[in-house]
Amino acid sequence: MTAVSTPAASPWVVLKFGGTSVSSVANWSNVALVLRARLAEGLRPVVVHSALSGITDRLEQLLTLALSGEWQPVMDQIEQRHRDLARDLGVVPTPDLEEQFRRLRQIASGIALVGEVSERLRARVMAQGELMATRLGAAYLASQGLNVQWVDARTALKAESRRNANLRSTYLSATCAFEPDLQLQQRWSAPGTVWITQGFIASDDAGDTVLLGRGGSDTSGSYFAAKLQARRLEIWTDVPGMFSANPRAVPTARLLCALEYDEAQEIASSGAKVLHPRCIMPVKHYGIPLYVYATQTPNLEGTVITTHGGTAAQVKAVTIKKNITLLSMETVGMWHSVGFLADAFAVFKEHGLSIDLVSTSETSVTVSLDPAANTLDKATLDGLIADLAKLCRVQVIGPCAAVSLVGRNIRAILHRLGDALELFEEQKIYLVTQAANDLNITFVIDEAQGDRLVSRLHEIAIRKMTADRVLGPTWEELYGSPGQAIDTSKQWWHVRRDALLALGREHGAAFVYDRASLEEKAKSLQALSGIDGVFYALKANWHPEILKLFHAHGLGFECVSQGEVQHVLNTLPTIDRKQILFTPNFTPRDEYAWALEQGVWVTLDNLHPLQHWPELFKGRDVFVRIDTGYGRGHHDKVRTAGVHSKFGVPLFEMDELQRLVNAAGARVVGLHAHTGSGVFTVDNWTSVGETLGALTQRFNEVHTIDLGGGLGVPERLGQPGVVLSEFDAALLQIKQAHPHINLWIEPGRYLVAEAGVLLASVTQLKGKGEVQYVGVATGMNSLIRPALYGAHHEILNLTRIDEPATEVVNVVGPICESGDQLGLDRLLPPTQAGDVLLIATAGAYGRAMSSTYNLREPAKEFVI
Ligand code: ADP
Numbered sequence: 001m002t003a004v005s006t007p008a009a010s011p012w013v014v015l016k017f018g019g020t021s022v023s024s025v026a027n028w029s030n031v032a033l034v035l036r037a038r039l040a041e042g043l044r045p046v047v048v049h050s051a052l053s054g055i056t057d058r059l060e061q062l063l064t065l066a067l068s069g070e071w072q073p074v075m076d077q078i079e080q081r082h083r084d085l086a087r088d089l090g091v092v093p094t095p096d097l098e099e100q101f102r103r104l105r106q107i108a109s110g111i112a113l114v115g116e117v118s119e120r121l122r123a124r125v126m127a128q129g130e131l132m133a134t135r136l137g138a139a140y141l142a143s144q145g146l147n148v149q150w151v152d153a154r155t156a157l158k159a160e161s162r163r164n165a166n167l168r169s170t171y172l173s174a175t176c177a178f179e180p181d182l183q184l185q186q187r188w189s190a191p192g193t194v195w196i197t198q199g200f201i202a203s204d205d206a207g208d209t210v211l212l213g214r215g216g217s218d219t220s221g222s223y224f225a226a227k228l229q230a231r232r233l234e235i236w237t238d239v240p241g242m243f244s245a246n247p248r249a250v251p252t253a254r255l256l257c258a259l260e261y262d263e264a265q266e267i268a269s270s271g272a273k274v275l276h277p278r279c280i281m282p283v284k285h286y287g288i289p290l291y292v293y294a295t296q297t298p299n300l301e302g303t304v305i306t307t308h309g310g311t312a313a314q315v316k317a318v319t320i321k322k323n324i325t326l327l328s329m330e331t332v333g334m335w336h337s338v339g340f341l342a343d344a345f346a347v348f349k350e351h352g353l354s355i356d357l358v359s360t361s362e363t364s365v366t367v368s369l370d371p372a373a374n375t376l377d378k379a380t381l382d383g384l385i386a387d388l389a390k391l392c393r394v395q396v397i398g399p400c401a402a403v404s405l406v407g408r409n410i411r412a413i414l415h416r417l418g419d420a421l422e423l424f425e426e427q428k429i430y431l432v433t434q435a436a437n438d439l440n441i442t443f444v445i446d447e448a449q450g451d452r453l454v455s456r457l458h459e460i461a462i463r464k465m466t467a468d469r470v471l472g473p474t475w476e477e478l479y480g481s482p483g484q485a486i487d488t489s490k491q492w493w494h495v496r497r498d499a500l501l502a503l504g505r506e507h508g509a510a511f512v513y514d515r516a517s518l519e520e521k522a523k524s525l526q527a528l529s530g531i532d533g534v535f536y537a538l539k540a541n542w543h544p545e546i547l548k549l550f551h552a553h554g555l556g557f558e559c560v561s562q563g564e565v566q567h568v569l570n571t572l573p574t575i576d577r578k579q580i581l582f583t584p585n586f587t588p589r590d591e592y593a594w595a596l597e598q599g600v601w602v603t604l605d606n607l608h609p610l611q612h613w614p615e616l617f618k619g620r621d622v623f624v625r626i627d628t629g630y631g632r633g634h635h636d637k638v639r640t641a642g643v644h645s646k647f648g649v650p651l652f653e654m655d656e657l658q659r660l661v662n663a664a665g666a667r668v669v670g671l672h673a674h675t676g677s678g679v680f681t682v683d684n685w686t687s688v689g690e691t692l693g694a695l696t697q698r699f700n701e702v703h704t705i706d707l708g709g710g711l712g713v714p715e716r717l718g719q720p721g722v723v724l725s726e727f728d729a730a731l732l733q734i735k736q737a738h739p740h741i742n743l744w745i746e747p748g749r750y751l752v753a754e755a756g757v758l759l760a761s762v763t764q765l766k767g768k769g770e771v772q773y774v775g776v777a778t779g780m781n782s783l784i785r786p787a788l789y790g791a792h793h794e795i796l797n798l799t800r801i802d803e804p805a806t807e808v809v810n811v812v813g814p815i816c817e818s819g820d821q822l823g824l825d826r827l828l829p830p831t832q833a834g835d836v837l838l839i840a841t842a843g844a845y846g847r848a849m850s851s852t853y854n855l856r857e858p859a860k861e862f863v864i
Pocket residue numbers: 017018019020021050215236237238239241242243244245246247248271272273274275317
């Protein structure tokens with residue numbers, strides 16, 4: 001890295017806008033906004049921009065079609081796109097633009113006549129995309145009152161001659177010198193001016209047009225930033241930064257807030273299209289910070305790339321390159337012969353092909369050819385194979401995908417990737433390489449498996465990592481689920497917004513439960529035909545009004561402590577005792593004794609009580625909680641079966657259970673299992689039903705199977721929930737297999753979570769560097785789930801529910817714990833003190849798990 005001038009002395013800022021960024025009026029108005037802000041900072045903005053999106057492809061098509069003389073329709077399209085945008089922007093196409101259209105038509109008919117296209121001409125034609133677009137951009141910015149100077153980039157960027165370059169790369173994938181350019185700095189020094197020029201194009205010594213490779217406008221921006229010794233380079237595109245995976249393919253991809261140049265380089269080189277791999281080096285060389293922003297949401301903080309990345313070992317991105325061809329060269333007998341590799345690689349060089357990855361074994365060498373760097377038509381490949389076949393046996397494998405895990409000290413974290421690597425057991429891995437710089441490990445597999453593997457690796461290695469200065473919010477969190485704007489107007493809390501706002505304002509913090517939603521849930525479960533009994537697990541929320549309401553709808557209650565049983569008896573004194581299940585866990589002897597006396601159903605969840613207090617159970621009917629051996633659920637801490645769980649009697653203890661029950665003189669009349677909460681797939685209950693059903697053979701006095709609860713509740717708006725009809729079908733199937741057995745379920749969360757919200761008024765705002773905090777009246781003392789489980793609760797600004805969410809903030813409470821966060825990196829409208837925030841799905845395990853920690857009372861409860 002070379003420091004040539006201090007930032008203070010270098011007032012240029014280079015802003016590169018990509019194809020999508022320059023294709024709509026909305027984006028252009030943001031461009032103007034950003035430029036005004038840069039001018040106000042006293043900077044000299046240089047705009048480098050691409051062709052309108054898709055136009056470079058069209059120009060390539062034009063060249064191909066010109067050969068057969070059928071170029072007119074594509075040319076018409078190209079022209080129309082520019083005329084349409086001009087109209088939308090309210091500008092008239094300049095004479096230069098009209099001239100360009102005319103020249104392009106001339107060239108196309110020339111090609112049709114001659115019947116061939118040279119690389120030189122190809123470069124000239126494809127350069128027109130950027131030239132046409134910048135004419136429109138300059139006209140629009142001028143119409144907005146900015147002082148604009150249009151410059152032909154070819155007068156400023158000069159291609160360097162490269163050894164061994166073939167004609168194709170000379171014209172279509174050139175590189176340029178980027179030393180500080182005093183002349184350019186002088187030419188572009190006028191203050192208050194916006195310089196606008198093209199990406200992607202440069203010129204060579206002969207004055208011919210050359211291109212910087214597809215996607216090369218980023219590199220143009222970087223060259224200009226280096227030449228001008230700009231204070232920063234800003235890449236404006238259609239995503240607000242580099243993400244931990246392509247966010248359009250993996251919506252849970254995390255924003256990478258801060259990266260080091262080498263990491264960004266590695267992510268770009270291994271397939272993340274957002275930055276052209278060649279654009280990092282020039283800015284890195286001079287230590288110029290590179291920012292990535294989204295033009296459509298200019299206020300979102302993007303990625304900053306500097307010399308300071310995170311140093312901790314961490315996987316930062318999962319990337320994919322497709323359409324990779326592998327060549328495996330079997331070298332039987334030749335591997336140890338001197339010069340084999342040199343000879344083989346020379347063949348690639350002769351054919352103008354560059355090798356990407358290499359791996360060697362005792363008898364073979366496998367290399368990959370990356371289509372981004374090579375033109376791999378059939379003729380080229382056949383020629384290569386024919387020549388290689390003189391040296392060794394060649395096998396072509398493809399199309400393949402190269403999936404890479406990119407991060408810092410990747411070697412140090414390999415052991416943590418055990419789970420991720422297990423995924424490859426079902427795959428054929430053709431090639432594995434680990435970069436010498438320890439930033440990357442790459443697996444080459446069949447292309448068809450590529451995307452699936454990326455999502456699964458991302459899920460395991462990145463998605464759930466806690467946020468830090470590198471890993472930011474997910475794409476979904478920033479933009480909502482792609483393609484669907486989430487309409488909240490039908491949510492009960494939107495409909496009853498006025499009542500909620502009044503409560504929020506009056507009390508500062510309040511849990512509010514909606515009676516109609518509670519009733520609807522109770523009815524929907526009671527309506528299931530496969531079910532004989534619904535027992536509400538009141539640990540989720542024991543508000544007396546809720547218990548009364550559920551009782552009125554015929555629900556029973558599942559209690560886990562003497563306190564809960566007592567609470568039901570106090571609230572509903574006339575309740576039939578057989579409407580109460582007592583399902584404790586490691587509860588003391590006297591609670592069992594008490595519960596048995598009360599005449600409620602008692603469930604045993606380990607053998608100790610039978611072994612040590614058999615007298616309690618003499619002549620009693622009991623339920624037994626079975627550990628089915630597998631746990632499900634949204635978080636490790638809520639998986640309640642399997643060897644790592646403290647719940648239930650394991651299947652291997654069934655003989656012992658039977659012996660102890662007989663010895664105690666008790667009867668097992670019910671079997672129960674609960675495999676965890678937050679389960680969305682109904683096969684969970686099918687398999688629980690099968691396991692428990694099979695046990696009824698052994699315990700033949702069993703009249704009831706209790707399948708537990710765990711029905712998942714979507715934690716994000718727009719996320720699908722359990723399909724009740726499918727659940728019912730699964731229950732009916734169990735019922736069919738065991739027609740004489742009652743089927744019970746005991747949902748908690750499902751019945752109350754969505755019917756409740758936590759309201760918290762904003763007490764203060766604080767900006768700490770780049771992190772904005774919104775402080776609210778209550779925190780983990782009311783709702784501990786985010787701190788305890790990392791649970792996600794949607795947060796909305798109820799006061800400003802109709803305003804666009806444009807700011808990313810952390811919502812925190814008043815408790816003296818750094819974990820007192822209700823939501824990190826949430827997108828909210830600009831928020832003010834006094835606004836009421838709504839924290840959704842807080843009806844379950846909100847107030848129930850609250851505390852008076854710090855001697856702060858949790859939010860009061862209201863049923864409306
Ligand atoms: P522009 O036209 O602005 O140069 P590009 O299409 O070249 O934009 O690059 C932006 C696209 O890069 C995004 O729309 C996104 O789909 C893709 N992309 C691939 N991988 C990543 C990643 N890891 N982070 C962000 N974007 C990525």
